[in-house]
Amino acid sequence: MLKRIVTCLLSASTLCLGAASAEDACDQTCKSRLIDQYLHALVTSAPDEAPLAESYRATENQHEIAPGEGLWTSATGFGPMQRRFFDEATGNAAFYGLVYEADGPALLSLRLSFDGQDITESEAIIARDFEPLYNPVAAIKEAPDFTNPADLSGLTREMMTTTADKYFDGLRDNTGEGIPKVDGCKRIENGTRVTNRRPGSGDHADEVRSGDCTSGFENFTSIAEIAHRRYPVADTEAGVVMGVGLFQRPPGAVGRDGNPRKRNLIHEYFRTDAEGRITEIFAVMRYIEADEPNATGWE
Known part of the structure; x- marks a missing residue:
């Protein structure tokens, strides 16, 4: 591998x-x-x-x-x-x-x-x-470590993409219920760990969460949809599936600064175990301006 x-x-x-x-x-x-x-x-x-x-x-x-x-x-x-x-x-x-x-x-x-x-x-x-x-x-x-690879025999592309899609659905629907994941799964955004953290631990976190990668979804009310979803890469030997999407905002959503909440263009890498359960997520994302396209560029 x-x-x-x-x-x-x-x-x-x-x-x-x-x-x-x-x-x-x-x-x-x-x-x-x-x-x-x-x-x-x-x-x-x-x-x-x-x-x-x-x-x-x-x-x-x-x-x-x-x-x-x-x-x-x-x-x-x-x-x-x-x-x-x-x-x-x-x-x-x-x-x-x-x-x-x-x-x-x-x-x-x-x-x-x-x-x-x-x-x-x-x-x-x-x-x-x-x-x-x-x-x-x-x-x-926080980079994913493949030094001691797990046995992922039986893992399929469909299992991985289904899990990733359920995660995006959960973000949209404000619930972590029904998302296949292991306890303590972590999430890294633009390099920063945003899960399993102690309050006041720093690292420029926008909001510090003590839970895992599906905790606190009930508070994610500023995500109306993850649009233009695609899963162009699913590596069954590494157990990693790449998700592409655009986080849409509900009408009138504002950020902490009182300005309209920006949309997120995002690549999310979901790492799973042999059962298709999320173990970690590492994402690269960019906020896009109001006058930029409502697209990923590959529709």
Whole structure:
């Protein structure tokens, strides 16, 4: 399993590249090499060196970008926390980790799609230091640990996506009842743990909760719907499913500052056990402005 969850430190001088097979078929080892090439091209501002298909399309924080824009101009390297996940059914891959920019580290969630040995789609959410709960130091500490992988035989894609969908339903319906999870499951948002915490423990938490990942849902009255839901990556060997969505607000919802409550564009990674129960969630999210699209960018 650990061969499929690769930690690779990338910089202009340190690479983990490999020559892809000449065949059109691309297995997970091949895709991992393509991801290496893609990330290296990002930090060297060299889109011509990335394995991009002619039909390549990319978004960052829901906005479409062309090769050479966005992270292509700002990324300078990748940090010590990196995780990769692969979906045999869809052929997609996901990257969750730290990216360095001139202004400091940012949290990056990236979904990639492939056609043979070409990357056809790139969907990124980037959380920077002005986003709520942003904490790159804590993100390293709280990163999912796959050192001692559990036996996940019997776990299916359907089990994982059903669990993730029930979680989103629970957020919408203000109830944690019926969500498959283990006691003490944790939730990490933009690097910060927001569950199983003591009051006053700090770490920039917006609200400190002493319960687990389904506690306090009755208080989440500012979520009307998780719209545009998708589950593009479900890695049954890692036990991780990636959920994509947009948190919609009910009419008139306001934040603590008295201003209209902003919508959340979010990538949530649900880690489950062999029975499809949530053990931890790590999310990368960005608040979007009122004049930004009511979409994830891939509808």
